[in-house]
Amino acid sequence: xxxxxxxxxxxxxxxxxxxxxxxxxxxxxxxxxxxxxxxxxxxxxxxxxxxxxxxxxxxxxxxxxxxxxxxxxxxxxxxxxxxxxxxxxxxxxxxxxxxxxxxxxxxxxxxxxxxxxxxxxxxxxxxxxxxxxxxxxxxxxxxxxxxxxxxxxxxxxxxxxxxxxxxxxxxxxxxxxxxxxxxxxxxxxxxxxxxxxxxxxxxxxxxxxxxxxxxxxxxxxxxxxxxxxxxxxxxxxxxxxxxxxxxxxxxxxxxxxxxxxxxxxxxxxx
Amino acid sequence: xxxxxxxxxxxxxxxxxxxxxxxxxxxxxxxxxxxxxxxxxxxxxxxxxxxxxxxxxxxxxxxxxxxxxxxxxxxxxxxxxxxxxxxxxxx
Numbered sequence: 001x002x003x004x005x006x007x008x009x010x011x012x013x014x015x016x017x018x019x020x021x022x023x024x025x026x027x028x029x030x031x032x033x034x035x036x037x038x039x040x041x042x043x044x045x046x047x048x049x050x051x052x053x054x055x056x057x058x059x060x061x062x063x064x065x066x067x068x069x070x071x072x073x074x075x076x077x078x079x080x081x082x083x084x085x086x087x088x089x090x091x092x093x094x095x096x097x098x099x100x101x102x103x104x105x106x107x108x109x110x111x112x113x114x115x116x117x118x119x120x121x122x123x124x125x126x127x128x129x130x131x132x133x134x135x136x137x138x139x140x141x142x143x144x145x146x147x148x149x150x151x152x153x154x155x156x157x158x159x160x161x162x163x164x165x166x167x168x169x170x171x172x173x174x175x176x177x178x179x180x181x182x183x184x185x186x187x188x189x190x191x192x193x194x195x196x197x198x199x200x201x202x203x204x205x206x207x208x209x210x211x212x213x214x215x216x217x218x219x220x221x222x223x224x225x226x227x228x229x230x231x232x233x234x235x236x237x238x239x240x241x242x243x244x245x246x247x248x249x250x251x252x253x254x255x256x257x258x259x260x261x262x263x264x265x266x267x268x269x270x
Numbered sequence: 271x272x273x274x275x276x277x278x279x280x281x282x283x284x285x286x287x288x289x290x291x292x293x294x295x296x297x298x299x300x301x302x303x304x305x306x307x308x309x310x311x312x313x314x315x316x317x318x319x320x321x322x323x324x325x326x327x328x329x330x331x332x333x334x335x336x337x338x339x340x341x342x343x344x345x346x347x348x349x350x351x352x353x354x355x356x357x358x359x360x361x
Contacts, residue, residue: 217285
C-alpha cells in the first residue's frame with residue numbers, strides 16, 4: 001500500500017523542499033518507488049533542488065487539466081532509478097489546482113508508487129491545504145525559533161481538522177522534523193531546546209537535522225543532500241529519519257562531523 | 271579564493287559556480303516569456319501525433335516528450351511507441 005506523506009510547516013524557508021528531496025532520495029535508495037510532488041504552484045523550486053529544472057516539460061497542472069498524462073509529466077531522477085519528481089507549474093494560476101483534479105492525480109500516484117511525498121507551499125492557504133488533504137502522514141518541519149514553532153502549531157491544528165483523514169474521523173500520523181538545529185547554541189542557552197519544542201508541539205520526533213553548510217552546497221549542485229554528501233551530519237540525520245518512517249526504531253541523536261585530525265586541522269574537503 | 275583554500279582542495283570543489291550556471295540557464299528560459307513553453311510543447315505533441323495517426327494508430331500514453339534546456343540550444347525529444355504495422359494485403 002502506498003503511503004502519502006506531506007512535508008509542511010506553515011512558515012517559509014524552514015527546509016520543506018530540502019527535506020522532501022533528502023527524504024525522497026533516502027527512501028528511494030532502498031529500491032522503493034518514490035515520487036516527490038511539488039505543490040507550490042507559481043513558485044516551484046523542488047525541480048531546482050533536485051537538479052531536474054532543465055528537464056521539466058509538463059507539470060501537475062497540465063496533468064490536472066488533461067493536457068498531459070501523468071506518465072508524461074513525471075521526471076525520472078538521473079541518479080536513482082526509483083525516484084521521480086512531479087513538478088509544479090511555474091506560470092499557471094493557483095486556481096487551476098482543483099480539489100477533484102488533485103484527488104484524481106493522488107489516486108493515480110498511489111497506484112504507481114510506494115511513497116508519495118508532497119512538498120507543501122508555505123502558508124495556510126489553498127495550496128497548503130490541498131497538499132495535506134490526502135496525506136496519511138505529515139512531517140512538520142520546524143526550526144528551533146519562536147515564529148516557526150508557532151506556525152507549526154497552527155499547521156498541526158489544520159492537519160487534525162481539514163484533511164481527508166480527519167474528516168473521516170481518523171487521524172493523520174504527525175512527525176516533527178527539527179531542522180537547522182545548532183547543538184552548540186542550544187547548549188549555550190541561545191536556542192530553544194529540543195525538549196522545549198517537543199513539549200510545546202507534543203507530536204513525536206522524527207529527527208533532528210543539524211545546521212550545516214552541506215545543505216547549501218547540495219542545493220547549489222542540484223542534488224538531495226543525502227546524495228551529494230551522504231556522510232555529512234545532515235545527510236545521516238535524514239537517512240535515519242527515513243528509516244524511522246519505514247518503522248525502524250532508532251534512537252534519536254544529533255549527528256556530528258566525522259573527521260580525522262588532519263581534516264579537522266585543515267578544514268579540508270569534506 | 272585564498273591560498274589556503276586552493277592549497278587544501280576547496281578550490282576545485284566549490285559549488286557556487288555550478289549554482290550560478292544553473293540559474294543563468296533556467297532564468298534565461300523563464301524570462302524570455304516562454305513561460306508557456308508547456309503550451310507550445312503540448313500543441314507540438316498533439317499536432318505531431320495527429321500527423322502520425324493518419325498513418326498508424328498511436329495511443330497518447332505511448333508518447334514521451336523529453337526536454338533538456340541548454341545554454342544556447344535546447345533538445346526536444348519525442349519518443350513514440352509505434353505498434354507493429356501490418357502490411358496491407360495480409361490478415
